[in-house]
Amino acid sequence: MKLVLVAAVAAIWWVVTSVRASRGASTTAFTPVEDLTPEVQQTIDAALDRGELIGAIKHYRAATGAGLAESKAAVETRRWKRGA
Secondary structure, eight states: HHHHHHHHHHHHHHHHHHHHHHHSOOOOOOOGGGOOOHHHHHHHHHHHTTTTTHHHHHHHHHHHHOOHHHHHHHHHHHHHTTTO
């Protein structure tokens, strides 16, 4: 009887932990634009200067192979740091 109760509690704990992990406040890790080559930085900055956020994100993705969320976070951080 106790073994069944322990197994049930463990199963409930696992489900709750899994659900929280999938919903939780996830952080998006990315390589800062400052860590990229000067040529890539200039290309991204030029796109941002022209107001082409999507273009800047595309350049970042091409240079790093990062996903959309990571690329968007990196480029928006760069834009924020530059005050644009």
